[in-house]
Amino acid sequence: xxxxxxxxxxxxxxxxxxxxxxxxxxxxxxxxxxxxxxxxxxxxxxxxxxxxxxxxxxxxxxxxxxxxxxxxxxxxxxxxxxxxxxxxxxxxxxxxxxxxxxxxxxxxxxxxxxxxxxxxxxxxxxxxxxxxxxxxxxxxxxxxxxxxxxxxxxxxxxxxxxxxxxxxxxxxxxxxxxxxxxxxxxxxxxxxxxxxxxxxxxx
Numbered sequence: 382x383x384x385x386x387x388x389x390x391x392x393x394x395x396x397x398x399x400x401x402x403x404x405x406x407x408x409x410x411x412x413x414x415x416x417x418x419x420x421x422x423x424x425x426x427x428x429x430x431x432x433x434x435x436x437x438x439x440x441x442x443x444x445x446x447x448x449x450x451x452x453x454x455x456x457x458x459x460x461x462x463x464x465x466x467x468x469x470x471x472x473x474x475x476x477x478x479x480x481x482x483x484x485x486x487x488x489x490x491x492x493x494x495x496x497x498x499x500x501x502x503x504x505x506x507x508x509x510x511x512x513x514x515x516x517x518x519x520x521x522x523x524x525x526x527x528x529x530x531x532x533x534x535x536x537x538x539x540x541x542x543x544x545x546x547x548x549x550x551x552x553x554x555x556x557x558x559x560x561x562x563x564x565x566x567x568x569x570x571x572x573x574x575x576x577x578x579x580x581x582x583x584x
Contacts, residue, residue: 383507383516385523389536390584392519396503396543396563399456399463401496402489404544406481407449409488415446416453418552420560424545427495432484439479448478457554460542499545503563515566522577526584537583541576551575557583 383394404423407415411429413422436445452475455464465474469489475482485492510516527534543563549571551561559579565572 383510383519385516385519387520387523387534390523390534390538392523392539392541394516394519394541394543395461396500397456397460398496398500399467400460400542400544401499402467402492403449403453403456405492405495406484406488407453409492410442410445410449410484412442412446412449416450418554418560420544420552421546421548421550424547426547432487435483435487436480439483441480445480445484448475448481452478452481457558460540460558502545503543506563510566518566518569518572519576519580522573522580523584526580530584534584539579539583553579 385392401423404420405427408423408427409430410432432445433442436442440447452465458464467485467489468474470486472482472485472489475485523534537557539557539559541559541561543561543565546562546564549562549564549568551559551565551572553559553575559576561575565575
């Protein structure tokens with residue numbers, strides 16, 4: 382986790398284990414474009430499997446998509462918590478989402494292993510960044526904006542959730558979250574093009 386801050390403001394960058402698990406399930410179930418924002422695929426690519434037989438008597442793929450989107454919304458609101466609790470083998474918290482519950486039962490072990498591998502990669506990436514001073518770019522952006530407006534910053538917090546996405550881009554979730562490809566910070570100009578407008582809005 383990276384923290385950058387000053388009087389009244391704080392920016393945090395981290396990944397999210399719960400979201401990694403949810404996005405593994407999304408990609409494994411072939412739920413392209415599900416959820417808001419509709420994020421691109423994860424990297425490394427997860428092979429989709431046909432779940433029509435598994436879910437046919439509980440609403441099929443359309444029910445699965447609706448249930449997954451409701452789960453995703455809860456995860457975004459509850460970040461960094463796992464909301465609701467994902468507890469195998471029964472996944473009791475998903476009693477009202479029978480299609481999603483079946484898919485979780487089928488894929489949870491693989492999803493957990495995949496998410497742990499991505500978290501380990503992220504920890505190595507964080508260590509590299511700390512050594513190179515890359516996260517300082519965030520502080521510089523805020524300081525530049527404060528000089529521009531000629532006053533102290535308004536109080537704000539900004540959470541940047543980094544995920545292993547195939548496209549180097551970001552999605553702003555009002556009022557205080559950004560979901561971003563964890564490759565984006567290696568491209569400072571592209572990173573700035575997504576984050577600067579949000580910093581200007583908040584500062």
